[in-house]
Amino acid sequence: MRKAKVLEKLIKESGYTVRAFAQKCGIPESTLYTILKNGVGRATMDNILTICRNLGIKVEDLERMAEGEVEESQPSYDELITVYTRSKKNLSQEEKMRLARIILEDDED
Known part of the structure; x- marks a missing residue:
């Protein structure tokens, strides 16, 4: 159940x-709701992979x-590029801007 709480x-x-x-x-709302309510134990691996990837x-x-x-951390530059290239057609303009801000903030360090 802890994994479901982390996802939520x-x-x-x-x-x-x-x-x-x-x-x-791209999964049914009822499926995601069930995973968050009952835990990830009975969820399909495909659904868990999709949720984690997103x-x-x-x-x-x-x-x-x-x-x-571990504490949550900012994704690495390579991870951001991977996420972007895999899902750029599905990203909203706002999501693209968030990625750009993260990359630019990283350049300032």
């Missing part, structure tokens, strides 16, 4: 409702976050 937190922090995030992922994390990161082993 990440979805909210990303500024999505359950409905909007399900649409972004949150910009790896399944392994979800495991670690659920165990409290």
Whole structure:
């Protein structure tokens, strides 16, 4: 159940409702709601991979976050580029701008 709570937190922090995030992922809202309510244990691996990919994390990161082993971190430049190239047709203008801001902030460091 801890993994579901982590997913729910990440979805909210990303500024999505359950409905909007399900649409972004291309999975039924009821499926996402069930995963968040009942846990990820019975969810298909495809759905978990899709959710994690759209949150910009790896399944392994979800495991670690659920165990409290790691703090959430900003994605690396390479991860941002990967997310962008895989989903650029599905990103809104606002999402593209968020990615650009993250990349530009990283350049200032």
